[in-house]
Amino acid sequence: MPGTRKHKKSGQKNRHGHTVGSSSDRRCGADALKDGGRPEEGNEAPRDKEEQDIEAGDNLPYVIKTSDVMGRYLVASCDLRPGQLIMSVHPLVVGPPQGCQPLCLGCYKKLDLDDNAYRCEGCGWPMCSQGCSGRGREYGHSGAECQLYERVRPKLLAADSNALTPLYLVVVPLRCLLLQQHDPDKWHSLLTMEAHNDIRQKLPVIWRNNQENVVDRIRKEWGMTQYEEDLIHTICGILEVNAFEVGQEGVSIRALYPCAFYMAHDCVPNTGHTDDKNFQLRVRATTKINKGSSIYLSYAYTLQGTLKRRDHLKESKFFDCTCARCSDATELGTYAGALKCPQCAMGIVVSTAPLNRDADWCCTNDSCTGYTVPARSVRLLMDKIGDEVEALDExxxxxxxxxxxxxxxxxxxxxxxxxxxxxxxxxxxxxxxxxxxxxxxxxxxxxxxxxxxxxxxxxxxxxxxxxxxxxxxxxxxxxxxxxxxxxxxxxxxxxxxxxxxxxxxxxxxxxxxxxxxxxxxxxxxxxxxxxxxxxxxxxxxxxxxxxxxx
CATH class of the missing domain: 1.25.40 (Serine Threonine Protein Phosphatase 5, Tetratricopeptide repeat)
Structure with missing residues (x-):
């Protein structure tokens, strides 16, 4: 459906144009709520001077802190006003998102292989044209990448659209691995990111999917045994946990950024971010953030209900959110996940314990006869209605x-x-x-x-x-x-x-x-x-x- 462009870390994308994101298993905090509120008129930040200072490493408006509960996270080093630039960073690596259809590895435009059969002469990957603007570029189809794929060129040339689709899953992991040889500074920065291998190994579906579609393809099918199995799994984890979804003008890709991955999660964020045609990420305060307060983004789609957000965060981001919004059955008075009571005219049905996904839901009206419904029934109903929404003529x-x-x-x-x-x-x-x-x-x-x-x-x-x-x-x-x-x-x-x-x-x-x-x-x-x-x-x-x- 029509909607605003994505604005979260990469992950699940909702059909109204919003995306949700990722990071580590840090507990959510409520500082963003304390600093929230509508901005004052006329508080537009002086963009050029701010960006020059931040890119030069001067007057950084944040510091990195560490705690046993939150791990590494960012706090404001000064009072931040709404709209103020917090960071402006270039990516370590960019590439196709998970589950994408055939696209050009240079400019990331979608490809119809029936209409455009051009393949890179060096490696055989489909591209938009010989003169693609991203050919030979750092954030496109680089010479090092093309050389790496030369050994599998016959397999790539023989693959049709259906066979190619799962092959795109290896592109970004291999681009990360190429940094080890071609850009050691970026490689070391990438390795500071959390992969949560210990947690992911206990999730058979995720681990097996990476094993079959990434690890085995790189090492067994393509013979790139110079990359160790454990290291490839770690790279997969780093991407799942830390990647942002970015792209302009119909392009949708994922990218890893230094510093930005330190931002902790809250279901009521106090920042927003944008990216440009060069994939440069800019993070700004959306509310006033007091000095010493945590800097948050949301790894989940903010307009979803608590059940849906927490399930997504647990299943794909590997933590249980306990922020102020998730802890409140009314979702801060918005009732974004609430139902109407079928037994009384005025009743609202919410969870009796929102941090327990299996807790019963009941009517909040004191004069109601006591309507209660199991959480499992609520989830089934929400999934059914969600499928209906997806099928609507948008x-x-x-x-x-x-x-x-x-x-x-x-x-x-x-x-x-x-x-x-x-x-x-x-x-x-x-x-x-x-x-x-x-x-x-x-x-x-x-x-x-x-x-x-x-x-x-x-x-x-x-x-x-x-x-x-x-x-x-x-x-x-x-x-x-x-x-x-x-x-x-x-x-x-x-x-x-x-x-x-x-x-x-x-x-x-x-x-x-x-x-x-x-x-x-x-x-x-x-x-x-x-x-x-x-x-x-x-x-x-x-x-x-x-x-x-x-």
């Missing part, structure tokens, strides 16, 4: 609205399945055929406005401050507000005071949206949205000036 407003109506007596309005659909509707209203913004009825405009406002209430708790999601929602909110205001003026239905108040709200939405989205890459959808917000803000301020002087 471009059909009536279909999405019908889903919300169908489950209005089952799911809390803020349930994560509803939030995903509502988020899609916020972006479809005003853009989808038959629902273009200037053609929408007043009822439809008010509906889009109310959807945006409701989502913002949840986002202000779960992704507070200068988060990308908040920036997009503010931009989406300004449109119905502006059209309703314009129609009110044309119908002579707005008093002078009401007009000023409405324009002030529109300007506030656009101002904060433009600040937040200004941090996004210029060519990304969000970056272009940020420029549009800035242009629209200028027009609204001119209208405000005219009205004030009239």
């Amino acid at each position: 471009s059909s407003i009536p279909t999405l609205e019908a889903f919300l109506t169908r489950y209005q007596n089952v799911l809390h309005p803020n349930h994560y399945h509803c939030l995903g659909v509502q988020h899609s509707l916020c972006q479809l209203y005003g853009k989808a055929p038959g629902f273009l913004i200037n053609d929408m009825t007043e009822a439809q405009l008010r509906h889009k406005r109310d959807l945006c406002r409701q989502l913002l209430k949840v986002v202000d708790v779960l992704e507070p401050g200068y988060s990308r999601l908040r920036g997009v929602l503010l931009y989406e909110l300004h449109a119905p507000l502006m059209i309703l205001t314009t129609r009110g003026v044309e119908a002579h239905a707005l008093a002078y005071r009401d007009l000023r108040s409405r324009l002030k709200e529109v300007a506030a939405c656009l101002e904060e949206s433009s600040i937040i989205l200004n941090f996004e890459p210029e060519t990304s959808n969000e970056g272009m949205m940020g420029r549009a917000a800035k242009d629209a803000l200028m027009r609204v301020r001119e209208w405000q000036r005219i009205i004030t002087n009239s």
Whole structure:
């Protein structure tokens, strides 16, 4: 479904455009909540000077600390304001994500092998063309990589699309291993990352998958016995635990970054990050972070419920999250995983012990007769509804609205399945055929406005401050507000005071949206949205000036 671009460490990607991420088994903390809140207007950071200082290693806004509970983690070395740059780092290695379809190893564009049969002359891997911009480049198909694959060139040339797909699983591990010989400094930096081999060895599915698809392929099928089995497993673990999903303009790859992997997890993050066409990662504070407070990102999709987030973190990131949000059955009052009680009109059903995945769920209404449901039944229901969401026509407003109506007596309005659909509707209203913004009825405009406002209430708790999601929602909110205001003026239905108040709200939405989205890459959808917000803000301020002087 339509949605904002990924903004988490690599891992599970939700169909509304968000991704979730990874790191070690550190316990989650709640410092981010204490430092949270909406940013003040006009707090945009001076980008060039900050980046120059950080890249030069001067005035770093963080220090690395160690504890028995959290391992290595970052804390602020000074008070950080919303939008302030925390780090700007180049990758150690980049490459195809797990489970990808055939793509060019130079520029990472998706390939249809029926239409494009070009293969690298040196090694036989499919590429977009002989003149690929990533050919011979450090973060593309390097000469060292091409030389490594020369011995398996016949096997690669003989592989069709189906046979090639699992072969991409070895690309990034081998790129990591090549660093040992070709860039020792990066190799040593990579080896400081946690692999959790002790935990992963106890997870047969994960360990066996790496053994069969990576280790055995490299050593037995391809004869690259210079790489020890244990070392390859360690590299696989480092990638699973520490990789970020990055990429612009339809490109989706994974990358390892120095320093960024130190950031601990919280289900309410106080940072956000972006990457550019050169895969450079920039991490910024989204809220005020006081000196000495931990710097957090979220390794899970923030708009999912606790059951779903904790299962993901446990299964793929190897730790049990105990942050403030996970510990609260109401998810900080958002009820992002709550159900409606089928036995009473006002009841809300939540877990009796959210840190215990097997605890019963029950109605919180004291006057209810005592509705209780096993956690297993809740998970089955959520999976069933989740499958239904995945099957929805993501471009059909009536279909999405019908889903919300169908489950209005089952799911809390803020349930994560509803939030995903509502988020899609916020972006479809005003853009989808038959629902273009200037053609929408007043009822439809008010509906889009109310959807945006409701989502913002949840986002202000779960992704507070200068988060990308908040920036997009503010931009989406300004449109119905502006059209309703314009129609009110044309119908002579707005008093002078009401007009000023409405324009002030529109300007506030656009101002904060433009600040937040200004941090996004210029060519990304969000970056272009940020420029549009800035242009629209200028027009609204001119209208405000005219009205004030009239």
